[in-house]
Amino acid sequence: MKKIIEEEGTNHQLTGESLTSNLKYILIGICFGIVFVKAEIVSWFRIQEMFMLASFHMYGVIGTAIVVATISTLVIKKLNIKTIYGEEVVFSERPFNKGNIIGGLLFGFGWALTGACPGPLYGLVGSGFPVFIVALLSAVTGTYVYGILQDKLPH
Amino acid sequence: MLDVLRHPWHWSIAGILIGLTVPLLYLIGNKPFGISSSFRHICAACLPNNANYFNYEWRKETWNIFFVIGILIGGIVGSTILSNSDQFVIASSTQEQLATLGINDFTKIVPTEIFSFTGLFTIKGFILIVVGGFLVGFGTRYAGGCTSGHSITGISNFQLSSLIATICFMIGGFITTWLFLPIIFKL
Numbered sequence: 001m002k003k004i005i006e007e008e009g010t011n012h013q014l015t016g017e018s019l020t021s022n023l024k025y026i027l028i029g030i031c032f033g034i035v036f037v038k039a040e041i042v043s044w045f046r047i048q049e050m051f052m053l054a055s056f057h058m059y060g061v062i063g064t065a066i067v068v069a070t071i072s073t074l075v076i077k078k079l080n081i082k083t084i085y086g087e088e089v090v091f092s093e094r095p096f097n098k099g100n101i102i103g104g105l106l107f108g109f110g111w112a113l114t115g116a117c118p119g120p121l122y123g124l125v126g127s128g129f130p131v132f133i134v135a136l137l138s139a140v141t142g143t144y145v146y147g148i149l150q151d152k153l154p155h
Numbered sequence: 156m157l158d159v160l161r162h163p164w165h166w167s168i169a170g171i172l173i174g175l176t177v178p179l180l181y182l183i184g185n186k187p188f189g190i191s192s193s194f195r196h197i198c199a200a201c202l203p204n205n206a207n208y209f210n211y212e213w214r215k216e217t218w219n220i221f222f223v224i225g226i227l228i229g230g231i232v233g234s235t236i237l238s239n240s241d242q243f244v245i246a247s248s249t250q251e252q253l254a255t256l257g258i259n260d261f262t263k264i265v266p267t268e269i270f271s272f273t274g275l276f277t278i279k280g281f282i283l284i285v286v287g288g289f290l291v292g293f294g295t296r297y298a299g300g301c302t303s304g305h306s307i308t309g310i311s312n313f314q315l316s317s318l319i320a321t322i323c324f325m326i327g328g329f330i331t332t333w334l335f336l337p338i339i340f341k342l
Contacts, residue, residue, distance in 0.1 A: 010192055011215045013185040024183065025218045029225015030232065032176060037233025038160070039169030043264035045245045048253065051332035054246035057166050062306060064170020069188075069311035072178035081182065089181045094299050094309060096316040103297025104305075104320040108327015109335070110290030113283045115265060117302040118191040118295060121288070122223045124265070126230025131270050135288030142292025143194035147208035153297065 012090035013083070036123040044115025051112055097155045110139075161240040177308055186218060189304030191295035193223045256340040278342045298323070 036042050039061060050058035076089055083089060111117055114135050116124060121139060124132040180186045198204065199213035243264055250261055258266045274280035295301040298320045300309060306324065309317020
């Protein structure tokens with residue numbers, strides 16, 4: 001099992017990828033977007049319900065996802081399952097830094113204000129609420145400002 | 156079949172499908188599931204910059220852009236062909252609490268009096284949409300990931316940093332819903 005520190009992006013596949021081989025990620029994204037809308041994860045109201053502790057819905061979604069992902073990851077590690085290109089799966093490691101706390105809190109503020117984490121922001125633009133394009137552009141601006149200030153921020 | 160799919164999906168179905176995305180992306184492409192990194196790739200590809208943070212091989216990350224375009228298309232499919240046949244219902248205690256803030260329309264999945272182009276030009280709308288969006292982009296990248304990268308992928312890989320980040324996401328959300336929203340809605 002290979003371990004690397006994540007800094008330079010997230011794609012660990014060694015086999016080259018053409019534009020067409022990237023098309024499968026659109027398909028996965030489409031399924032994912034449908035799940036977001038159908039389970040109402042894109043709803044500002046569902047997010048308020050979660051933070052008001054008034055419903056189990058979102059805790060159920062995230063909790064189940066974590067359990068399924070953990071079991072699958074353990075199975076891949078234990079059985080050393082290779083990718084469809086025969087490569088060893090790389091599990092990137094993100095060491096702790098102060099950004100996890102400060103950035104985490106700031107994202108928490110943004111999550112409850114917009115009622116959306118990054119995935120649902122894209123989903124909402126598609127599901128008939130075009131004003132979320134503004135939220136999305138604002139999020140990209142936020143990342144841009146972070147990138148410029150990165151050296152000056154505590155980590 | 157289509158009829159079954161049109162009802163709102165149970166949380167366990169959504170949780171299983173989202174959870175399975177993690178091994179799927181590992182096995183078909185050696186990629187960790189994460190969505191907020193797309194913001195970084197968009198900046199690196201489209202905006203002029205010299206910052207170190209944007210100086211990496213973003214072309215290798217094209218898959219992530221395809222993935223988020225897919226989510227957007229999935230949003231269209233989920234709200235049209237597969238749109239919910241049932242009425243949208245949220246917890247009555249949440250309705251009551253939000254009604255005290257002045258939100259009265261609970262028929263759509265978001266409060267359209269705020270999340271619309273007319274709402275955008277009010278103080279509330281500006282804070283929720285523009286300031287909120289900015290904090291999502293700034294915070295996720297500062298934290299090194301979002302709900303998908305940290306809370307799901309990171310925790311499933313037993314990363315302490317991801318658990319800490321997730322706890323902070325939740326604390327930030329609780330503070331906003333209970334303390335900030337009542338203030339913002341008085342503005």
